Amino acid sequence: xxxxxxxxxxxxxxxxxxxxxxxxxxxxxxxxxxxxxxxxxxxxxxxxxxxxxxxxxxxxxxxxxxxxxxxxxxxxxxxxxxxxxxxxxxxxxxxxxxxxxxxxxxxxxxxxxxxxxxxxxxxxxxxxxxxxxxxxxxxxxxxxxxxxxxxxxxxxxxxxxxxxxxxxxxxxxxxxxxxxxxxxxxxxxxxxxxxxxxxxxxxxxxxxxxxxxxxxxxxxxxxxxxxxxxxxxxxxxxxxxxxxxxxxxxxxxxxxxxxxxxxxxxxxxxxxxxxxxxxxxxxxxxxxxxxxxxxxxxxxxxxxxxxxxxxxxxxxxxxxxxxxxxxxxxxxxxxxxxxxxxxxxxxxxxxxxxxxxxxxxxxxxxxxxxxxxxxxxxxxxxxxxxxxxxxxxx
Numbered sequence: 001x002x003x004x005x006x007x008x009x010x011x012x013x014x015x016x017x018x019x020x021x022x023x024x025x026x027x028x029x030x031x032x033x034x035x036x037x038x039x040x041x042x043x044x045x046x047x048x049x050x051x052x053x054x055x056x057x058x059x060x061x062x063x064x065x066x067x068x069x070x071x072x073x074x075x076x077x078x079x080x081x082x083x084x085x086x087x088x089x090x091x092x093x094x095x096x097x098x099x100x101x102x103x104x105x106x107x108x109x110x111x112x113x114x115x116x117x118x119x120x121x122x123x124x125x126x127x128x129x130x131x132x133x134x135x136x137x138x139x140x141x142x143x144x145x146x147x148x149x150x151x152x153x154x155x156x157x158x159x160x161x162x163x164x165x166x167x168x169x170x171x172x173x174x175x176x177x178x179x180x181x182x183x184x185x186x187x188x189x190x191x192x193x194x195x196x197x198x199x200x201x202x203x204x205x206x207x208x209x210x211x212x213x214x215x216x217x218x219x220x221x222x223x224x225x226x227x228x229x230x231x232x233x234x235x236x237x238x239x240x241x242x243x244x245x246x247x248x249x250x251x252x253x254x255x256x257x258x259x260x261x262x263x264x265x266x267x268x269x270x271x272x273x274x275x276x277x278x279x280x281x282x283x284x285x286x287x288x289x290x291x292x293x294x295x296x297x298x299x300x301x302x303x304x305x306x307x308x309x310x311x312x313x314x315x316x317x318x319x320x321x322x323x324x325x326x327x328x329x330x331x332x333x334x335x336x337x338x339x340x341x342x343x344x345x346x347x348x349x350x351x352x353x354x355x356x357x358x359x360x361x362x363x364x365x366x367x368x369x370x371x372x373x374x375x376x377x378x379x380x381x382x383x384x385x386x387x388x389x390x391x392x393x394x
Contacts, residue, residue, distance in 0.1 A: 012128070013367060020365045028363035029381050031372040034180075035248055036214075036311060036344060039378040046246045048304035052293040060289075065282040068273040070096025070254075074288040077295040078254045081218070082209060082239050086226035093257045093269035095276050096283035100210045100240025103255035105133055106275050107206055107236045110257065111171050112139060113271065121163060121172045123147075125347070125369065127180045127208070130173060147182045149349045152337025154184050160193065168202030174228070176209030176237075177221040178343025181371035185215070185342055191224045195231040205232055210240040213308045214315065215342035218244075229258045241291050243344070244308055250287025315344065315374050318382060322374075325386035335389075347371050350394045362388040 016032045035043050069075065075094040083092065097103040111118050120139055122130055123146035134141050142165065145158030166172060174194070179185050186194070198205055205228050212221045229235045234257070241252040257268045276283060294300045323339035338346050350358075350370035358364040364385060366372045377385060 016365055016367065019359075023363060023365075025363040027384075029365065029376065029385065031364065031366040031376040031385075033373060033376065034344070035373075036243060036246065036375045037373075039314075041378075043248065044246065046304060046307050048294045048300040048307065049245055049247060049290055051303075052290045052297075052300055056289055056293060066096075066285050068276045068282060069094065069269070070283045071285060071288055071292060073292045073296065075254060077292050078239055078241075079256060081295060082212065082222055082237065082254075082256070083226055083229055083258075084219075084222065086230045087258055087260075088262075090265060091258055091260060091262055093259070093265055093272055095255050095269075095272040096285075096288050097238075097253040097255050097276075098280065098284055099242060099251040100208070100238055100253040101129060101133075102251070102280075102283075103238035103240070103253040104130065104208060106255045106272065106279070107238050107257075108133060108137055108139060109275050109279075110236070110255075110271060111204075111206075112137060113275075115169045117169065119167070119170045121166055121170060121203075123159075123173070123175070123179070125181055126173070126175075130208070146179075147184055147347060152184065152335075152341070152347070152349060154186055154190070156186070156190050160197065163194065163197055163201075166198070166201045166203040170201075170203045171206050171236075172198055172203050173206045173208065174224075176207045176212070176225040178211035178215045178345070180210070180343070181345050181347055181367065181369065183341030183343055183346040184337070186224065188223060188227065191227055192231075195228055199232060204234050204236065206236040206238070208238045210238075211243050211343045212239070213244040213305075214312055214344060217312065218305065218308070233260050234258065234264075241287060245287075245291055245294070245304070247287045247290060250290070251284055252287030252291060318374050318377050318379075319346070321379065321382045322377070322386060325383055326389065329386055329390045344373050344375050345371050346374060348389070348394070350389070354392045354394050357392045358388055361392070364388055 013032060020030050037043055074096055079092050097106055119142050120134055121142045121144050124143040144162035145155045148155040207225045207228060209225050215221045237256040239254045242248045294304050320339045323336055326335040327333050348370040352368050355366055355368055355370055
């Protein structure tokens, strides 16, 4: 049997990480990996999460399964965090998933069950795993224009023109905030136009929100997701706790299905639970439990929000420093968009051959499309990166 298996394409980001690890140069800089790092290059356990673990260590009495949908307290806490009071709780079906990726996968599975002919419209570019999962599921994808390489912003006219092709029953995949891989985001006026278009066409939106709190703050970063959920008849939302709680390896996510028709809640919840049963039965609980404890205790929540704000403002400061340094060295503001982007990532618009030179000549590692992880920098390495970018002729 196994002789019929085919070699699968290697994940480019994971391959880049291995090349970085194998590089013996002491001056190497890793801007490719998609995790937050502090100025010391460490992905820390957040203070409130560590304290929640201590408390749970004392309180936990069993390792028995939770329900198919996970712990209800986790769903309630995350729905409140992401959606606030945008929609009533009884309009939201939800299941815990292994990370945000699990939520994305389950959402696509649900769409395929509901409408096998649905096309999925995805931004160009998007997180590569979106496309990989869709291809694996055999779902038709349609790219819509999103990133303007010349300005470093959103090509909104192109986006709206391309989304004009959607049909009733299609799915439109959107990033709730901190677009990955570009860092360029729609403003609220633009999101409202997208909502109106989807409603006119009868398409269903899906929001992938993996970086709430990394952009303009917890509430601001949720604003677009809340507007879509409140403004569309049905919405799918895949939320991740990996980044804003720093619990990457705990694999903690939530899939939400919002329906304005409350009569759809029971059947939707049942189908989400069914998909969990088919894929992994009961979702992991440890990370979800920590999130519930943090969000459910005033002292821990306050400390978590304070540390998350430190992370957010630290990345903004690095963005502004890099944009300023590039302006000083180049004598132009052509990289000014770096300071306007939000989240961990920015796409610099550098040609692939220059990305190769940055790696080979300067030991600076970034994804081939010139996506950089801002959190891979610190105050000392920002000038190093800026000088290297100018040196290779970008």
